[in-house]
Amino acid sequence: MPSRRVITGRSQEPRRRFAEELRLLRTEKGDSLRQLEVVLGWNASTFGKMEGGQSLGSPEIVEALDQHYGTTPMLLWELAVADPSQFKEQYRRYMLLEAEAIGLWHYGVSRPPGMLHTTGYAREALAAGGLKGEELEQQVEARIGRRKVLEGVDAPPFRMILSEAVLRNSLRDPQEWREQLECLSEAAERPKVTLHVLPFGTGLHSLDSTDMMFLRLVDGRTVAYTENDVRGELVEETSRVERLHRTYDAVRDLALNPAESRTFILRMLEEVPCEPST
Template sequence: MEHGRRQRTPRPSRIPRTPREKYGEELRLRRTAAELTQEALGEQVVCSPTLISHYEAGRRLPSPDDARRIDRALGTDGFFARWLEDLETKYADHFAAVAELEQQACLIQQFALSIVPGLLQTDDYARAIFRSYRPNHRPEELDRAVVIRTERARILEGLSKPVMWTLLDEAVLRRQVGGPRTMADQLHKIADMAEAGRLRLHVLPFGSGAHALMESLLTLMDFEDSAPIAYVEGLFTGRLMDEPALVSASQTAYALALSDALSQQESLALVRAAAEEHEHGQQ
């Protein structure tokens, strides 16, 4: 080695970018070339700067309308709208962005009103859910849906991230989905995860009466490098919110409902008791 010259340390190879990340990077480059801030582009697209940052990070994809507005703002002649058509997803349109965000969240706080959250479902429980609203289903379709849901849940296989809080209405424990055995196994799985420290579990008992989340399920997500989001869902539809006022209101509603819930130990005892009742056919 020549005197005075330092030997370079090889750089670690970068993890390959996903198609969404490539889309977002190109958007950032085109925006920068157009000398627009995220705020300025957001004004032209009619969305928040936070949403533009999620697009550029590859966490979310714009809607077709937003992609067309991006093309108009940047003068890209339909480039982003056409590319968007190639970024297909295996999830329903209203849920695709949520599934992507789950992979990057450092904290997920979820509330379930009537069914077990998808990330916690057993295969048999998920299959029963899918079967309930697909009257002309084929076995292979159900198998594929269950596999997709199982793949989502792999984010919980790590020991630390994301930190998971799960708040359940007591109705989730009482409605028998898939039969007594399936329901008992499902509840035992949730309790096992809580006892293992993989999630924080609380139940809102019927006795607590009205509570702040009784009209909708809710998922809150925090990230290490961007603003938090909130997601609510109804029949065949969902809304992902990043507006600070709505996210803050959702966080407050979650905190209020959590304050009416049982402690973790009391919740665990109730979940185990409900599992035993399903096992023995007591309703």
């Protein structure tokens, strides 16, 4: 098995590094894109898009490439998303799709979306789930690394609806909580980010206990990921995704508009002490 080149700065420009590594591996082996099509069974244009940075492929393609080149299993997760040990098995398929989504919609019941967690928020949230020590720090790093999805000129449009409970369920450390609220307020000012607050008193709805994310993919499909306290599910069936999307739209109609929502968060910030208590 060939030794892998040492790659540093794992969270920086993952798509570019992934594409470069694929091109280099193919060149070293002397394959053409057409030869990959014949040997592995996927269309040559698919491999071309992966090497050009337009697509991350799929877990099945990446596993086949790993076997073909004799590289470390799940090369994609080392380069394009994160070290595979950083994300639990049930999230890996979702993380792949999130990394190459061209549009995202989120609804949060009690917590902000993971890709907008501050370090302090991520650490307290993950520690509350029982993580500690080195595993905790790895998971914090992985979660913070997801911010890259929303950064840069090619960042996808992102709409989020936050239940008021998200903004009321504060961290133990007031300063870290202030940083999290400031992070949300600043995110709402980005041109590709739209934030809605769903205030208390709007009545019951079908997402009362379900966090949800929709991902628009490069092939035109939309998939949904739903999660509650005990399980998460990636939904790819078109009819189910459409039903969930109608539910999401109904909840959005109950929420404050973006300007009202940002004002709401700024009022919340005014309630948080600016300096540590003595």
